[in-house]
Amino acid sequence: xxxxxxxxxxxxxxxxxxxxxxxxxxxxxxxxxxxxxxxxxxxxxxxxxxxxxxxxxxxxxxxxxxxxxxxxxxxxxxxxxxxxxxxxxxxxxxxxxxxxxxxxxxxxxxxxxxxxxxxxxxxx
Numbered sequence: 001x002x003x004x005x006x007x008x009x010x011x012x013x014x015x016x017x018x019x020x021x022x023x024x025x026x027x028x029x030x031x032x033x034x035x036x037x038x039x040x041x042x043x044x045x046x047x048x049x050x051x052x053x054x055x056x057x058x059x060x061x062x063x064x065x066x067x068x069x070x071x072x073x074x075x076x077x078x079x080x081x082x083x084x085x086x087x088x089x090x091x092x093x094x095x096x097x098x099x100x101x102x103x104x105x106x107x108x109x110x111x112x113x114x115x116x117x118x119x120x121x122x123x124x
Contacts (some may be wrong), residue, residue: 029092
């Protein structure tokens with residue numbers, strides 16, 4: 001899998017609208033995205049990917065899913081469900097409310113553990 005560096009897209013308009021309606025007083029993850037941004041960018045992980053081949057899922061999302069999973073002490077299955085169903089997670093991950101790729105939520109969490117494990121083991 002290769003990494004094609006692209007700018008991080010803004011939170012989709014419908015996701016913003018629904019998230020603001022669902023959390024009128026705010027939410028940790030909405031505040032995180034609004035005040036800090038995404039924490040990571042694909043360029044942070046560029047050295048770990050080849051330049052040719054099939055594009056991969058954006059590594060900034062994989063890393064952020066791992067952070068959210070750790071914050072909430074979720075299993076991989078629970079994290080996959082959160083990516084699929086939670087508005088606040090969709091907001092911080094810049095994901096459409098109605099994701100047209102039904103397997104992408106599963107792929108995020110399947111890849112996230114192995115991704116982070118290999119990323120941090122290669123840094124030492």
